[in-house]
Amino acid sequence: MTEKQExxxxxxxxxxxxxxxxxxxxxxxxxxxxxxxxxxxITEQVDVSxxxxxxxxxxxxxxxxxxxxAEHEDFMAALNRRPTGEPALSAIHHAAVEVVRGCESGSYGxxxxxxxxxxxxxxxxxxxxxxNLQNSVERRDSIVKMIALRMGTDxxxxxxxxxxxxxxxxxxLAAHDLWKKNPGIPYSDVLDKIFGVIEQxxxxxxxxxxxxxxxxxxxx
Numbered sequence: 001m002t003e004k005q006e007x008x009x010x011x012x013x014x015x016x017x018x019x020x021x022x023x024x025x026x027x028x029x030x031x032x033x034x035x036x037x038x039x040x041x042i043t044e045q046v047d048v049s050x051x052x053x054x055x056x057x058x059x060x061x062x063x064x065x066x067x068x069x070a071e072h073e074d075f076m077a078a079l080n081r082r083p084t085g086e087p088a089l090s091a092i093h094h095a096a097v098e099v100v101r102g103c104e105s106g107s108y109g110x111x112x113x114x115x116x117x118x119x120x121x122x123x124x125x126x127x128x129x130x131x132n133l134q135n136s137v138e139r140r141d142s143i144v145k146m147i148a149l150r151m152g153t154d155x156x157x158x159x160x161x162x163x164x165x166x167x168x169x170x171x172x173l174a175a176h177d178l179w180k181k182n183p184g185i186p187y188s189d190v191l192d193k194i195f196g197v198i199e200q201x202x203x204x205x206x207x208x209x210x211x212x213x214x215x216x217x218x219x220x
Contacts, residue, residue, distance in 0.1 A: 025063045061131040093195035100188040
């Protein structure tokens with residue numbers, strides 16, 4: 001075996017161990033709960049030491065958020081692939097849905113159960129939510145800059161790119177809320193519909209109390 005082959009083999013083993021730790025953690029989070037799962041529980045399931053765990057992750061929260069950098073890179077790539085003349089909000093819409101559908105179909109090692117656990121922790125667990133918000137600042141800034149570039153404007157002087165990127169965040173929050181109430185519908189479909197509503201405009205016509213407005217079918 002050449003030196004290059006040996007290095008490649010070691011890297012593959014590291015990646016396999018990393019994925020094994022993530023898989024074990026998510027399985028335990030789903031069964032025991034995030035707070036009740038100790039690092040020792042994760043390492044026992046994979047049969048490695050806690051020292052090995054901390055070579056890969058600084059905390060349990062980092063296990064949950066491990067996928068984020070890859071997801072962000074995929075989102076930026078998807079956004080960059082959108083047609084040049086496409087409105088910025090539409091580009092964000094389609095790029096976001098594309099990445100979520102990738103998650104649902106197995107990207108980043110996700111399956112339906114892991115994706116559901118992830119979404120619940122991101123929105124509901126204080127420590128995970130706080131770490132996610134902390135980590136999201138740089139990612140959000142990079143999206144704002146790309147949107148400004150697409151729009152041919154300056155992200156400091158023009159507030160629109162920032163507003164559009166915050167719309168992405170709040171679309172995900174709304175999607176999670178609606179998805180929990182309608183668990184049989186794929187998250188990506190819920191997100192797609194929410195962006196459709198945002199793109200139509202949020203200055204909804206008001207209807208008097210006790211007088212029903214048009215049905216969803218009529219609106220569509």
